[in-house]
Amino acid sequence: MIRVLIVDDQEIMRQGLKMILGQEPDLEVVGTAGNGEEAIAFCRMQEQPDVVLMDIQMPVMNGVEATKALRAFNPEIRVVILTTFHDDAYIFDSLREGAHGYLLKDAPPETIARSIRAVYEGGAMIQPEIASRVIRQFNKMQDGRPLFLRGDKEKLTKREKEICLLVARGLNNREIAKDLFLSEGTVKNHVTRILDKLDLRDRTQLAIYTLYEV
Numbered sequence: 122m123i124r125v126l127i128v129d130d131q132e133i134m135r136q137g138l139k140m141i142l143g144q145e146p147d148l149e150v151v152g153t154a155g156n157g158e159e160a161i162a163f164c165r166m167q168e169q170p171d172v173v174l175m176d177i178q179m180p181v182m183n184g185v186e187a188t189k190a191l192r193a194f195n196p197e198i199r200v201v202i203l204t205t206f207h208d209d210a211y212i213f214d215s216l217r218e219g220a221h222g223y224l225l226k227d228a229p230p231e232t233i234a235r236s237i238r239a240v241y242e243g244g245a246m247i248q249p250e251i252a253s254r255v256i257r258q259f260n261k262m263q264d265g266r267p268l269f270l271r272g273d274k275e276k277l278t279k280r281e282k283e284i285c286l287l288v289a290r291g292l293n294n295r296e297i298a299k300d301l302f303l304s305e306g307t308v309k310n311h312v313t314r315i316l317d318k319l320d321l322r323d324r325t326q327l328a329i330y331t332l333y334e335v
Contacts, residue, residue, distance in 0.1 A: 122149045123241050126170035128160040128187065129153075129203065130179040134226070138174060141230045148237060156180055157187025164191060164198065172199045172237050175220070177211040185211055189218040199240040204251065212255060221325055222246035236291075244293040245324035252332050272319030274334045281315050284308065288324055289331040 125148055127138045135153040142148045151170055154160040156179040164170065173191065177184040188200045201222035202215050212223065221240040224233060225248055236246040247255075277285065280301075287297045294312065298305045312324070321327050 123147055123172060123237060124149050124151045124168065124170045125237060126151060126160060126163060126173045127153045128155075128157065128173060128179070128184070129176040130155050131176075134176070138233070142234065142237070145234050148234060157182030157184060157190070160187050161190050161194065164194065169195060170198065172201060172241050174203055174233075174237070175200050176203045176226075177215065183211070185214040185218055188215055188220050192219045201236055201240055201246070209254065212251070216255075216326060216329065219323060219325075221323070223251045223325075224248055225250060239291045239293065242293040242295070243324075244291045244296075245288060245328045246291045247325065247328055252329065255329060272321060272330065272334075274319075276318045277315065281311055281318075284311050285315060285327060285331040288312070289328040291328075 125142055127135050127142075127150060129135050129138070132155075135155070139150045139153060142150050151168055152163050154163055158181050160173065160175070161182075175184040175188060184202060188202070191198050191200060199222075200220045201224060202212070202220045203224055203226050204212055205226055222236050222245065224236055224246070228248065232248070239246045274282075283301065284297060287300060292300065294305050294308045297303070298308045301308070312327075316322070316327060319327070319330060321330060
């Protein structure tokens with residue numbers, strides 16, 4: 122079972138997600154929280170979740186601050202950001218803080234469940250609508266690109282570019298290995314080298330980089 126914590130300041134959103142995810146045989150909602158501070162307190166005192174569905178705009182402590190704190194407390198916790206098209210600045214900040222996925226709040230239930238599974242298995246999930254929005258905003262920035270998108274794609278081999286594209290689709294190492302007829306360990310080594318070459322921190326940044334550059 123994948124343990125899920127739902128964090129949103131709207132009660133109706135928390136209960137709706139809890140009901141939807143509770144119907145999935147492999148997902149267990151272990152708790153809900155109304156802001157980032159409550160989420161951190163839950164993770165410190167209760168059974169820690171595997172995945173946190175995190176709203177961005179919340180009182181007391183927002184989703185960006187909570188993501189940073191949770192990742193510092195336990196780097197194994199995977200965070201999926203719940204966002205709207207009005208949260209661009211927050212999305213940029215949460216990219217830097219290590220969130221693993223980005224979903225619109227009106228995403229279909231099957232998309233939410235699939236995203237939870239994807240990040241739990243080590244993948245990175247970002248809805249195309251959000252990726253397109255983020256890339257358009259990057260293009261409007263004064264210098265054109267944020268710091269974590271300044272890697273040199275010419276450093277990548279053909280195989281590494283293939284792996285980048287599969288990471289951007291949300292595939293984990295096992296799925297990539299199957300698709301490319303490689304061992305899982307080989308894929309893991311490739312991803313590590315790619316992140317090092319491009320000076321990126323994680324697969325989510327790599328997914329954005331791929332959509333922007335490769």
